[in-house]
Amino acid sequence: xxxxxxxxxxxxxxxxxxxxxxxxxxxxxxxxxxxxxxxxxxxxxxxxxxxxxxxxxxxxxxxxxxxxxxxxxxxxxxxxxxxxxxxxxxxxxxxxxxxxxxxxxxxxxxxxxxxxxxxxxxxxxxxxxxxxxxxxxxxxxxxxxxxxxxxxxxxxxxxxxxxxxxxxxxxx
Amino acid sequence: xxxxxxxxxxxxxxxxxxxxxxxxxxxxxxxxxxxxxxxxxxxxxxxxxxxxxxxxxxxxxxxxxxxxxxxxxxxxxxxxxxxxxxxxxxxxxxxxxxxxxxxxxxxxxxxxxxxxxxxxxxxxxxxxxxxxxxxxxxxxxxxxxxxxxxxxxxxxxxxxxxxxxxxxxxxxxxxxxxxxxxxxxxxxxxxxxxxxxxxxxxxxxxxxxxxxxxxxxxxxxxxxxxxxxxxxxxxxxxxxxxxxxxxxxxxxxxxxxxxxxxxxxxxxxxxxxxxxxxxxxxxxxxxxxxxxxxxxxxxxxxxxxxxxxxxxxxxxxxxxxxxxxxxxxxxxxxxxxxxxxxxxxxxxxxxxxxxxxx
Numbered sequence: 001x002x003x004x005x006x007x008x009x010x011x012x013x014x015x016x017x018x019x020x021x022x023x024x025x026x027x028x029x030x031x032x033x034x035x036x037x038x039x040x041x042x043x044x045x046x047x048x049x050x051x052x053x054x055x056x057x058x059x060x061x062x063x064x065x066x067x068x069x070x071x072x073x074x075x076x077x078x079x080x081x082x083x084x085x086x087x088x089x090x091x092x093x094x095x096x097x098x099x100x101x102x103x104x105x106x107x108x109x110x111x112x113x114x115x116x117x118x119x120x121x122x123x124x125x126x127x128x129x130x131x132x133x134x135x136x137x138x139x140x141x142x143x144x145x146x147x148x149x150x151x152x153x154x155x156x157x158x159x160x161x162x163x164x165x166x167x168x169x170x171x172x
Numbered sequence: 173x174x175x176x177x178x179x180x181x182x183x184x185x186x187x188x189x190x191x192x193x194x195x196x197x198x199x200x201x202x203x204x205x206x207x208x209x210x211x212x213x214x215x216x217x218x219x220x221x222x223x224x225x226x227x228x229x230x231x232x233x234x235x236x237x238x239x240x241x242x243x244x245x246x247x248x249x250x251x252x253x254x255x256x257x258x259x260x261x262x263x264x265x266x267x268x269x270x271x272x273x274x275x276x277x278x279x280x281x282x283x284x285x286x287x288x289x290x291x292x293x294x295x296x297x298x299x300x301x302x303x304x305x306x307x308x309x310x311x312x313x314x315x316x317x318x319x320x321x322x323x324x325x326x327x328x329x330x331x332x333x334x335x336x337x338x339x340x341x342x343x344x345x346x347x348x349x350x351x352x353x354x355x356x357x358x359x360x361x362x363x364x365x366x367x368x369x370x371x372x373x374x375x376x377x378x379x380x381x382x383x384x385x386x387x388x389x390x391x392x393x394x395x396x397x398x399x400x401x402x403x404x405x406x407x408x409x410x411x412x413x414x415x416x417x418x419x420x421x422x423x424x425x426x427x428x429x430x431x432x433x434x435x436x437x438x439x440x441x442x443x444x445x446x447x448x449x450x451x452x453x454x455x456x457x458x459x460x461x462x463x464x465x466x467x468x469x470x471x472x473x474x475x476x477x478x479x480x481x482x483x484x485x486x487x488x489x490x491x492x493x494x495x496x497x498x499x500x501x502x503x504x505x506x507x508x509x510x511x512x513x514x515x516x517x518x519x520x521x522x523x524x525x526x527x528x529x530x
Contacts, residue, residue: 008530013481013514014523023509027527066516 004042007035016066018075032068032076037085037100046144047089048098050074099147106151109140111160114171123170126152213280220268221256229264231257231271390431391438395446397421398458402446407463410496411436411448411456451500452507465504472505476524481514483521 009015009031019025039058040046050073053059060067068076077096080086084102089095101109110129114120126148128134135141140148152169155161161171214235223229234254259267394414401417402409409417411433419426427435436448436458445461475490476482482490484499491498502522505511509528514521 009527012523012526013516013521014512014527017513017515019512019527021506021509021512024506024512024525024527028512031527066514 004038007031010035010061011064013064013066016061016068016072018069018072029076029079033080033083033085036076036080036098040098041100044142046097046099046147048077048096050077050094050096103147103150104154106140106143106147107154107158107160109138110148110151111155111171113138113140120171123164123168125168127167129169212274213278215275218268218271218275220264223259223262223264229259229262231259231264231268233257387431387435387438388442390427390435391442391444394418394432394435395439395442395444398446399460402458402460402463406491406493408457408459408468408497410494411458413494414458451503453500453503455496455500457497457500465508468501469505469508469510472501473510473524476505476511476522481521481523483519 009028015028015031019028036058040048050070053073054067054070059073077086080098081088081096084104085099087097087099089097113135114124126145130141130143130145130148140151143151149163149166152161152163155171156163159172161169163169214237215233216236217234219232219234221230221232232254233256236253257264257267397418398409398414414436415427415429415432418432433448433456438444439446439448439458446458447461448456449459450456472487475487479486479490482502484495484502487493487502488495488498493501502511506513506522506525510525511522512525512527514523
């Protein structure tokens with residue numbers, strides 16, 4: 001997994017104030033989105049609690065004593081939601097799932113792995129895909145079940161796979 | 173002592189206040205008393221008794237017998253022919269001087285009897301609440317007369333103003349009624365007529381001191397006067413600064429803020445080299461026509477990159493501007509995507525917009 005390093009914006013104080021100028025804000029939010037995704041990816045973290053997030057190093061740079069306000073965090077997460085990377089777990093907007101790869105992207109990864117290995121028309125178990133030694137070098141190794149399921153559901157809707165119960169899947 | 177009379181505090185027309193003294197006690201003969209007035213014409217002799225170790229200064233006044241027409245007093249008859257005034261808070265020397273002066277002048281003998289002797293004497297001699305009420309009524313009558321006299325001229329003016337307002341009203345309602353029928357051009361023409369009549373907004377009652385010409389002339393003068401100071405200030409000045417400068421230059425002929433604003437609004441119409449500009453924040457400034465925003469933004473951007481970050485105060489110090497203008501500059505630069513802000517409890521700080529440039 002690629003090592004994580006903070007982007008230059010992280011040490012730029014205006015980064016922690018949502019910019020009123022729309023053009024500037026667009027660039028700023030882009031930077032925030034990729035930072036959030038990269039950070040979550042490096043932490044292998046899917047769940048974000050917005051109340052706790054304020055104190056996590058992601059939104060709070062102790063070195064320059066700047067933190068993104070709760071409103072700011074909401075803005076960033078909302079932007080991510082629009083891009084399909086975030087799903088709210090509750091309606092109050094306290095907890096969200098951050099998917100640094102969307103289910104669709106995951107599905108494509110899995111499908112590529114399957115086609116590379118000419119494993120089409122075979123049946124695999126979900127456990128096999130994420131926990132067997134064969135997939136150890138794949139990014140989706142160790143992927144959480146619910147996300148894998150959603151990825152496969154994506155493939156199913158594209159007609160590339162068919163789920164067989166909760167355990168197995170067949171690729172076409 | 174039986175020469176005293178009850179009176180109220182208001183002075184009668186033929187009387188005048190010569191001196192008031194506090195902390196004075198009055199002795200009826202040897203005994204202390206509370207008495208109100210005594211005609212000075214009855215005084216025959218006065219003597220000073222200087223203050224002693226435990227004794228306040230006193231002035232003794234001896235009187236002759238009272239006239240037969242005397243009003244009732246606190247004492248019907250008395251065997252004493254003198255009173256003593258006791259000065260506890262000092263001031264006796266001054267009082268004595270005035271007192272003697274009045275006695276010498278004998279002003280009460282020179283007094284012309286009032287025009288209406290019946291009411292005058294009646295009011296003067298009427299004791300008690302009736303007397304007080306009458307004197308109050310008398311005062312009010314006098315005051316009413318004074319006021320109505322002084323407002324006579326104003327009323328004339330107001331009657332004229334009423335006509336003017338009426339006129340402007342009828343015209344504006346006419347415009348409104350005809351709005352549908354007449355073209356946009358005609359409405360504009362009509363309004364400009366109204367403006368030249370000195371009525372900026374005919375719907376309100378506010379009428380301006382003089383006509384449209386006043387504002388055009390004022391605008392021309394302002395532009396001429398302000399061009400140089402504006403150049404010195406970097407091409408821009410807040411309207412409040414302008415107001416102060418102009419009024420300082422005009423000395424006695426002060427401008428009202430409204431007149432100034434009205435005149436400034438004429439700049440564009442008259443194609444003068446100065447313009448009135450309102451920032452998004454509502455701050456109004458005058459700026460030279462040659463003053464370009466791009467130039468300002470560029471300058472500010474360079475300064476920002478030079479200093480890494482700036483607050484409005486820092487920029488104001490750098491350029492010798494007012495803080496308000498410095499802030500407007502930074503906001504303008506931000507608006508042009510050349511700066512970005514860092515908002516903390518310590519205040520608002522601006523940085524070069526690395527989001528866009530990096």
